[in-house]
Amino acid sequence: MQHIKRFFIGKPLKSSDEGGQQLSKVKALALLSSDALSSVAYGTEQIVTVLITLSAAAIWYSLPIAAFVLILLTSLILSYRQIIHAYPQGGGAYIVSSENLGTYPGLIAGGSLLVDYMLTVAVSVSAGTEAIISAVPALYGNQVGIAIIIVVLITAMNLRGLRDSASLLMIPVYLFVVVITIMILTGLAKISTGSLAFHATSLVGAAVPGITVGLILRAFSSGSSSLTGVEAISNAVPFFKKPKAKNAAATLAIMGIILGFFFAGVTYLNWYLGITPKLKVTILSQVGAAIFGHGSVMFYILQFSTALILALAANTGFSAFPILAYNLAKDKFMPHMYMDRGDRLGYSNGILTLALGSIVLIFIFNGSTERLIPLYATGVFVPFTLSQTGMIRKWWHERSKGWIGRSLANFVGALISFSIFIFLLMYHLGDVWPYFIIMPIVLLVFYKIHDHYHKVAAQLRLVEQVKFHDYAGSTVIVLVSNVTQVTVGALNYARSIGDYVIAMHVSMDENPAKEHETESEFKKDFPDIRFVDIHSSYRSVSRPVLRFAEIISKNARNRNYTITILVPQFMPKKPWQNILHNQTSFRLRAALASREDIVVATYSYHLKR
């Protein structure tokens, strides 16, 4: 087991090694931008799919809609750069909202994102699987299996730690960036040289009968769901190399520029080439085929790198979820275990929870997760709105130099995010409604956990000057099943800690002759120790031991003694041999833990052969 773990996860790292695990801008981009960049694979498609429901002529509207999405992107990037600088210790929506708006808005933001990261992983891994299947049709029918293998691989990468996974991720992310850049530039060059013919379904500005504001807003809200990956970098500021905030802000800007260029480029080429959505071929793939030629080497590289980046978009969730869970656990809204660091300094429990949650989602939705996208977008734009509103309040409170400009940037961001939330409710309520069931449950769980930790802390706190209680002595009850070397060792130990040692035996044999065998053996060997024989009519050891302990405990309290029950056990040489022995000691420990004033001790005798 240990060897397998070492192979996949790597050697344990010292806590002080943390510095070495930090990220350069190049690696950070690979690690944190795959979600955002992968949206190029479906962003334009989502807009066009809505428009085509009216007519092919409506496709030209994708250009102004894309422009508006780009404005939204710019505003979000500016707004999040401000958050990075204001929260260099890592400023996710949870922290920004709870610090500036209060605990509840913070928990809504945090809870939304927590559920959302699971959806991200499920959705993007499923999308990646579909891309793989359309490249290798022979794999059809194994979607769920492939998706789970991808989740497991990404999980292992993340358990290895940030630095190692960043190195691994660089290849597919930068391959995708290079391929899409070549595609757009080649396309533009071919258009300018006239070797790509103009086939647009209609000119920009052409009148389209039946067009409504509702349709355009519907298309816009669909398209903007591809902006969900922006949050990741602002969460991860502490993992950057120094100067952390500056590097993080720069990385965010670079990501924004690449994403904007890709989104604009693909949408323009799509319109120019007059491409309409087909059932089995994505728009990106059609654009690539038109530019590179169907069946060319570059076309296959495009397909392959798209599949890879879609699958790896899940990694953004893996970067962000454990940090968010850590922050919620630190504030006692989630179990403490999310604060534990694993062998490689990652928050292993968060990573594993996310993996498990997304695998369950993949199973439930059987790998077809498209309808989860509006729900997922809702879960992103609610915290976006909250965190940017929070930033406005922050600037107002501080009113330092330039606060009006900063507030304005965040105000635009908040307004657009909120509008998209409203559009999602208006035009996608059929898919969005579970949000209003999931959130109250998540908030209730947060509250229950917080309340529990609060009560525990109050009960454990030392309120006044500590006064020691001096006991007069200690009673030790040694359980004896039969008289062996283990008994001798246990009694020796008991005499070293106890002032009064009692041996207790539970007999179950109905044969009176055999019943007192242990007693006479014991008395022969240990004549000076009190031996108590208790008959159990129901063949249970725990009940008579508890009953007897209760009596002794009363006496001990009167004499101001403590009570210890010593359970002797022997450890076989090989672990499998444990099944050959009745594990009474284990059951006894569990039963005795219900008694406050009795300490249970285990004496282990080790077998040599």
Next chain:
Amino acid sequence: MQHIKRFFIGKPLKSSDEGGQQLSKVKALALLSSDALSSVAYGTEQIVTVLITLSAAAIWYSLPIAAFVLILLTSLILSYRQIIHAYPQGGGAYIVSSENLGTYPGLIAGGSLLVDYMLTVAVSVSAGTEAIISAVPALYGNQVGIAIIIVVLITAMNLRGLRDSASLLMIPVYLFVVVITIMILTGLAKISTGSLAFHATSLVGAAVPGITVGLILRAFSSGSSSLTGVEAISNAVPFFKKPKAKNAAATLAIMGIILGFFFAGVTYLNWYLGITPKLKVTILSQVGAAIFGHGSVMFYILQFSTALILALAANTGFSAFPILAYNLAKDKFMPHMYMDRGDRLGYSNGILTLALGSIVLIFIFNGSTERLIPLYATGVFVPFTLSQTGMIRKWWHERSKGWIGRSLANFVGALISFSIFIFLLMYHLGDVWPYFIIMPIVLLVFYKIHDHYHKVAAQLRLVEQVKFHDYAGSTVIVLVSNVTQVTVGALNYARSIGDYVIAMHVSMDENPAKEHETESEFKKDFPDIRFVDIHSSYRSVSRPVLRFAEIISKNARNRNYTITILVPQFMPKKPWQNILHNQTSFRLRAALASREDIVVATYSYHLKR
């Protein structure tokens, strides 16, 4: 959980209630004969199916073959009656063989039967399921599910205990006995009054071209596989009412007479009516249809009671397996846990192991277990041969009055059983070969377990006069994670048992200011207790604790002190709340159990809210 268990299993019984759980002859027959009696449903069929491969005219040979099977049955019954009287404490093949032939023959007999009982359950439950499906075709496709439900129901019955399940079993077993008796008698009456026409495919003694000794032996060995249920009663003698041996022998005789009458009757009627095997309708069902009329009420009662008794034949395995496992465990060839009695005095672990094993077999063979029958017959006739050979040696050793007659009875039984084993090898090797793979593995496991218990006992035995070792005192290390009420309670206790108390804290924070927070808090409250702060670079608590304990342990040995590590923990009010706390104490206990000279004690502080 407790309530559900009580509902299905019933109230716990006192060990001394055993007497009340004992069986009258009527109940014993119901409980122990379903396997044998159910063979009426397929015994004749197996003979005829072999003969028909030559020609329909060969069917008359089923009459002499059946006669020979009846001789075998009589011999087995006589032989087992002798075993019952010789071993009134329960004389299964395992006990008889190991006492008279030696340990290895005994283990071969015991191992064969152990595996066989699992096969019995799987085979008979599958047969019962098929019978149910052919009655209610709508259930088709759910074979495995139905089979598992039947296994679970029979398991629950057996966990409730002998007496209760006997009462439940009486109805289907006696229903079957009554229905078959009516069928045979009606058939004979109709034949004698001429209302059933003679349709035999050939007269008895007619020359059948191509008939060979091989074919007849093949048919005979197939038919004799229905005699496998005879062993059950001789195993269960201790469960009978007094006089145990006499009642058991009488029950065995009654069962033999019923079985012989049924087998002879069905075979005769089948020949007289000239019935040949059909793919989807069993011979018994065809005989029933001819006598009662297809679609008559009696016909449906016959079908229904056949299905029930086939399913319940599994119960014979449930009666015999736990007793055999108990005997093997008593001789240290199987884990001790098979000697534990459950709430209702049954050997629950044996019952559950059998249930699990047969469910696995049903899954593996997907409910079609017909091909297991020759394998299963082999596993029965090997122990039959061994136990009867053992009886001959016993009579020879004792040479009491009438020993020659008794030896002769057992000799005939052994000879026939051995011949069937040889015929099975000759004519069914394709299905029988796994026996020679399974048995060496089973014997190896027996040997390994025996060897382990032997070594353990040798190491634990007190060889000379016990001399106490007097320790000079005791060191107690109290683990402190933070300074709370739990710490105070644990320190109070530690001072009552220890001469030297050390508090130990494992700090993991990389922030030096925070690192010594616990230390200064502790020193403020407990200035007189030594506090050791250990920094863990790898975020593990167990390793530094073990390392420190090792140092202290060396010192303690030099001073002749014992060492106790006290792990304070608090118990939340509700069990689910445990997941909200890092269960360090659990992991620590596991890690510390690897050290022989350190006793681990747990101090539990109970939260009130």
